[in-house]
Amino acid sequence: MCVAAILAVACGASAMLTPVTLDAAKAAGELRLWRSARLQSRPVELWELRLFFKRSDRDLQAQLGLVQTKSRDATVRALAVSVALSFVGSAAVSNADFISSDARTTLALGVGLLPYAVLSAGLAIPATLRAGLNSVLRVYPPTRRRQAYHEAGHFLVGYMAGLPIEGYSVSAAETAVRFGELDGDADLIDSVSCISMAGIAAEVISFGNAAGGLDDLAQLRVLLARAAVTKRSVQDARIRWATLMALTLLQREEGALHALFRAFERGDDLPECVLAIENAARASNNGAPSQNA
Structure with missing residues (x-):
């Protein structure tokens, strides 16, 4: 058999x-x-x-x-991108005349805090973020x-x-x-x-x-x-x-x-x-x- x-x-x-x-x-x-x-x-x-x-x-x-070089490099890149986006976004919002003064202030503050949000999330829930990222990468x-x-x-x-x-x-x-x-x-x-x-x-x-x-x-x-x-x-x-x-x-x-x-x-x-x-x-x-x- x-x-x-x-x-x-x-x-x-x-x-x-x-x-x-x-x-x-x-x-x-x-x-x-x-x-x-x-x-x-x-x-x-x-x-x-x-x-x-x-x-x-x-x-x-x-x-x-x-x-951990790849993970560390990815983290540094993510933080650098968030800082750049924060800078550009804050400048754009501050110069947006079609938005009210109070709204501009609130949006600029929120965009400016983006790097800190990314860093805090990575420190607070690294396993959760990594699991989510891995799920996305598995589609590749x-x-x-x-x-x-x-x-x-x-x-x-x-x-x-x-x-x-x-x-x-x-x-x-x-x-x-x-x-x-x-x-x-x-x-x-x-x-x-x-x-x-x-x-x-x-x-x-x-x-x-x-x-x-x-x-x-x-x-x-x-x-x-x-x-x-x-x-x-x-x-x-x-x-x-x-x-x-x-x-x-x-x-x-x-x-x-x-x-x-x-x-x-x-x-x-x-x-x-x-x-x-x-x-x-x-x-x-x-x-x-x-x-x-």
Whole structure:
């Protein structure tokens, strides 16, 4: 029985996949990538990470999307534009003879306060503003494509590590892969570390660099702290290893990564996503060239 038939029988009418379902297909010899990654941390040197970049002389943190320069530059530009608009607007309102004196004063004051409103909003509700901006940017095709690859990286490494996947979203409202409860199993910290860095790794494999990995990194540091890995240098060492492993796995299964991206673009359900990556892995194993996205 082929993998498609096994998944169809095991899942029935539901789009849910369980580890039991996938284990059964694995035992039948129909799944190659499910639980294929054996992850155990080891010391990693920075030069090992640099091998994945064409320009190894550049800032590694920036290439991994782990610096805030773009966000900071965008904030400075927004503030500069608001100051310029405030100046021009105030001058225009003050010289508008067709508006009453009291109205001109009120409008000029309001326009003059624009930069302070922008700055205050950014300080008071940065997460809300960033979430709104991200929703807008996801409509932009290059951003949507990059974020879809980012989530495909999380999905694929999680699948290879054998973690339960409950769903995914790559819409303008949300981009995320939803994994099942892990029951606080400390033995899974290596797998969770690799999955956390897999979004960054997928961007590097697909585009040569990553545009945003700060949220993933911050979340991973929290998870490491909960697992009693609290010393910063020890966390950094684990993160280097997790990044290297995610890059290695996704480079090895690049065909499956591209196939999963295309499945995300089509809006495939979970069994169809599994079918896409397993078929790509089988084609790659048989020597057939993988089709890029």
